[in-house]
Amino acid sequence: MEQHSDTFLANASKALKNSGQAERRDKIGLLAPQIRAAAIHSFDGFDELRQHVKEVRQHSLNNLDYYLSQFEKEAVQNGNQVHFARDSEEFNSLILDICQQHDARRIAKGKSMVTEETGLNSFLQGAGLNVRETDLGEYIVQQAGETPSHIVRPALHKSANDIRELFQQKHDLGARKLDKTSDLVVEARNVLRKDFLQAEVGVIGANALIAENGYSMLVTNEGNGDLCANLPKVLIVCTTIDRVLPRAEDASAMSRLLARSATGQPQSCYTSFYSGPRREGDIDGPLETHFVLLDNERSNILSSDYREILECIRCAACLDHCPIYTSVGGHAYGSIYPGPIGSVLTPLLTSLEQSHLLPNACTSCGRCAEVCPADIPLPDLLRDLRHEEGIKKLSPQRWRYGLKLHAWLARHPPLYQTLTAIGIRILHRLGRKRGRFSRLPFADGWTSQRDFPAPQENTFMQLYKAKMKQNNER
Amino acid sequence: MNEQHQDQAPPPQRMRVSLFVTCLADLFRPSVAFASIKLLEQAGCEVTVPLQQTCCGQPAYNSGDYESTVPLAQQVIALLETADYVVVPSGSCAGMICHHYPKLLQGEWRDRALKLAAKTFELTIFLKDIARIKPQFDAPPSTLSVTYHDNCAALRELNIKEQPRQLLQQLCGIKVNELQQSEVCCGFGGTFCAKMPEISGKMTDDKLNHVIATGAKILTGGDLGCLLNIAGRAQRQGKEIEVRHVAELLCGDMDTSPIGEGR
Ligand code: SF4
Numbered sequence: 211m212e213q214h215s216d217t218f219l220a221n222a223s224k225a226l227k228n229s230g231q232a233e234r235r236d237k238i239g240l241l242a243p244q245i246r247a248a249a250i251h252s253f254d255g256f257d258e259l260r261q262h263v264k265e266v267r268q269h270s271l272n273n274l275d276y277y278l279s280q281f282e283k284e285a286v287q288n289g290n291q292v293h294f295a296r297d298s299e300e301f302n303s304l305i306l307d308i309c310q311q312h313d314a315r316r317i318a319k320g321k322s323m324v325t326e327e328t329g330l331n332s333f334l335q336g337a338g339l340n341v342r343e344t345d346l347g348e349y350i351v352q353q354a355g356e357t358p359s360h361i362v363r364p365a366l367h368k369s370a371n372d373i374r375e376l377f378q379q380k381h382d383l384g385a386r387k388l389d390k391t392s393d394l395v396v397e398a399r400n401v402l403r404k405d406f407l408q409a410e411v412g413v414i415g416a417n418a419l420i421a422e423n424g425y426s427m428l429v430t431n432e433g434n435g436d437l438c439a440n441l442p443k444v445l446i447v448c449t450t451i452d453r454v455l456p457r458a459e460d461a462s463a464m465s466r467l468l469a470r471s472a473t474g475q476p477q478s479c480y481t482s483f484y485s486g487p488r489r490e491g492d493i494d495g496p497l498e499t500h501f502v503l504l505d506n507e508r509s510n511i512l513s514s515d516y517r518e519i520l521e522c523i524r525c526a527a528c529l530d531h532c533p534i535y536t537s538v539g540g541h542a543y544g545s546i547y548p549g550p551i552g553s554v555l556t557p558l559l560t561s562l563e564q565s566h567l568l569p570n571a572c573t574s575c576g577r578c579a580e581v582c583p584a585d586i587p588l589p590d591l592l593r594d595l596r597h598e599e600g601i602k603k604l605s606p607q608r609w610r611y612g613l614k615l616h617a618w619l620a621r622h623p624p625l626y627q628t629l630t631a632i633g634i635r636i637l638h639r640l641g642r643k644r645g646r647f648s649r650l651p652f653a654d655g656w657t658s659q660r661d662f663p664a665p666q667e668n669t670f671m672q673l674y675k676a677k678m679k680q681n682n683e684r
Numbered sequence: 685m686n687e688q689h690q691d692q693a694p695p696p697q698r699m700r701v702s703l704f705v706t707c708l709a710d711l712f713r714p715s716v717a718f719a720s721i722k723l724l725e726q727a728g729c730e731v732t733v734p735l736q737q738t739c740c741g742q743p744a745y746n747s748g749d750y751e752s753t754v755p756l757a758q759q760v761i762a763l764l765e766t767a768d769y770v771v772v773p774s775g776s777c778a779g780m781i782c783h784h785y786p787k788l789l790q791g792e793w794r795d796r797a798l799k800l801a802a803k804t805f806e807l808t809i810f811l812k813d814i815a816r817i818k819p820q821f822d823a824p825p826s827t828l829s830v831t832y833h834d835n836c837a838a839l840r841e842l843n844i845k846e847q848p849r850q851l852l853q854q855l856c857g858i859k860v861n862e863l864q865q866s867e868v869c870c871g872f873g874g875t876f877c878a879k880m881p882e883i884s885g886k887m888t889d890d891k892l893n894h895v896i897a898t899g900a901k902i903l904t905g906g907d908l909g910c911l912l913n914i915a916g917r918a919q920r921q922g923k924e925i926e927v928r929h930v931a932e933l934l935c936g937d938m939d940t941s942p943i944g945e946g947r
Contacts, residue, residue, distance in 0.1 A: 573873025
């Protein structure tokens with residue numbers, strides 16, 4: 211998986227200066243939580259459903275091998291071919307092989323984070339194939355040569371005007387101006403219709419695999435997934451091994467949590483189940499169907515202390531509610547999984563060495579965990595990653611030693627109290643007139659952005675002890 | 685955890701309370717601790733301050749240095765566990781003791797942490813729900829125009845929202861002028877604000893914009909970390925707002941200068 215998380219701070223700084231994008235992000239930070247809250251408020255059983263789905267997810271992850279084999283058996287019986295890929299390379303090659311077996315030149319793709327994770331598009335394009343993203347947001351991002359900035363709304367960083375300019379550059383518009391936002395949608399639809407009809411292979415993702423019947427479930431709002439699945443003669447469903455659920459009703463329970471958490475809808479516009487190739491008497495559907503299931507570290511995560519992260523249903527509520535995500539946007543994270551979920555997942559899928567800044571992009575405010583429909587303790591997992599960061603000595607030395615020294619001093623109360631009393635007195639003397647400092651050598655991180663309040667003259671402990679002594683003498 | 689205690693039987697006469705001052709109040713704002721003592725006494729409690737206290741260990745803990753935090757947490761537990769009640773004038777430090785010590789520790793220490801957690805309270809929830817401080821029914825409507833910043837740990841770990849507002853109303857006649865987006869973090873986050881200062885600054889600006897939009901003259905809250913951060917940023921940006929801890933306001937201490945203001 212490609213990532214540039216080592217430059218998180220520089221990326222963030224750049225993002226903060228882009229006022230147009232910042233304004234749109236602020237709006238999302240304001241609106242998305244309101245929309246979600248309204249959706250959950252109007253649905254009585256959200257907490258019970260959340261608890262239920264959590265138990266089901268835990269159960270299926272605890273018995274992953276069992277349910278995966280059951281899924282495989284059922285899916286094969288339905289006429290599918292099921293492939294397992296250990297890593298991105300194997301995954302991409304498997305898909306290229308399938309395309310080449312069919313002499314396919316054109317691929318129509320539905321939205322799939324897993325293929326973003328493996329870099330499938332550039333891999334196939336490198337082999338001379340023409341890959342078309344057909345989800346509107348993904349299409350825009352692909353046209354712009356960018357990566358998604360949000361896991362549910364890939365083109366969140368683009369305004370209608372940005373998109374208009376993009377289409378003016380990339381499409382043959384003639385005299386059409388695309389003034390209205392709906393014109394943009396119609397324009398993309400017209401371009402994409404051709405691609406659906408011409409594609410020899412369709413590639414889609416899956417929100418769940420259902421063990422009991424070997425089906426996959428996909429939710430979309432545009433219906434593009436169904437066109438990708440039904441028009442080309444070959445269908446490839448891509449997902450990761452952790453998506454398997456025991457029963458169809460588990461998938462439907464999950465979809466109810468997902469839609470409300472992701473977009474505030476009670477149900478996505480399209481919820482589709484894919485069973486396999488066209489059967490005798492079917493009027494449409496692919497002639498050949500494949501499931502390609504990626505591991506890419508999931509089995510390692512499953513046996514680690516971070517296994518809860520596999521319960522994620524990719525709703526992006528944690529992004530929308532994270533004040534850091536809405537401040538800097540998805541691209542700053544340098545990974546296709548941004549926000550709280552990404553700051554846990556990216557180090558686990560790649561390496562902490564490359565991405566140890568991400569778990570620090572957290573104030574432990576707890577809002578992500580509060581809204582996460584999978585009830586994942588994201589701030590705890592992020593702190594555990596910071597723990598590992600410290601053990602691997604990846605964090606700056608002066609931080610590590612500074613905090614250790616502070617903790618050591620705090621374990622020696624008499625010394626701590628003597629030293630803090632001296633320090634506070636000095637600070638007070640220096641700062642009492644103005645009441646604050648605009649620069650302090652040992653607190654430059656603080657004073658680069660804010661003044662440092664000068665303390666009152668003595669520590670509480672000094673004052674309190676003096677008072678007690680006075681009382682005793684009386 | 686603290687919710688369970690809200691419906692307890694009426695408190696016995698003179699509850700014995702140990703005050704955990706918190707390191708920020710100890711070093712930067714002793715007036716918060718004195719105000720807390722006064723309020724607790726006003727609520728009929730007998731207050732002691734264990735003298736060997738320093739810091740609850742949040743800085744190391746939040747940075748993931750569990751190895752340094754464990755002995756510090758054990759020290760705090762050993763110091764406070766004999767108290768009937770422990771009161772902390774900070775949401776995040778109370779959250780640390782109530783929620784994070786039990787997560788951090790194991791075996792016998794975990795049991796001791798849980799026992800301590802069960803009798804440890806943030807100041808406003810203690811005054812309101814446990815000690816049931818008497819409302820001043822004759823408190824005339826205050827002329828102070830005040831807005832309130834909810835600390836994230838208080839809000840999400842301890843379920844504190846109404847208590848400080850009710851106290852301000854009942855003890856001082858102050859009606860809180862509510863902030864928009866009051867449940868969003870102010871950008872402090874302990875070491876976060878120094879590790880990622882630019883992002884933190886943006887978050888604090890967002891908070892300040894909401895504060896200024898209320899038209900209030902005073903911003904108060906229950907956690908000094910947030911308040912030092914917001915005050916410092918306001919002063920850097922030239923925004924006029926007096927920042928005071930809720931304990932100071934509740935006991936009517938307007939003599940102490942606001943955070944970060946000289947005399
Ligand atoms: S971690 Fe939770 S909130 Fe975030 S995307 Fe996954 S399920 Fe949604």
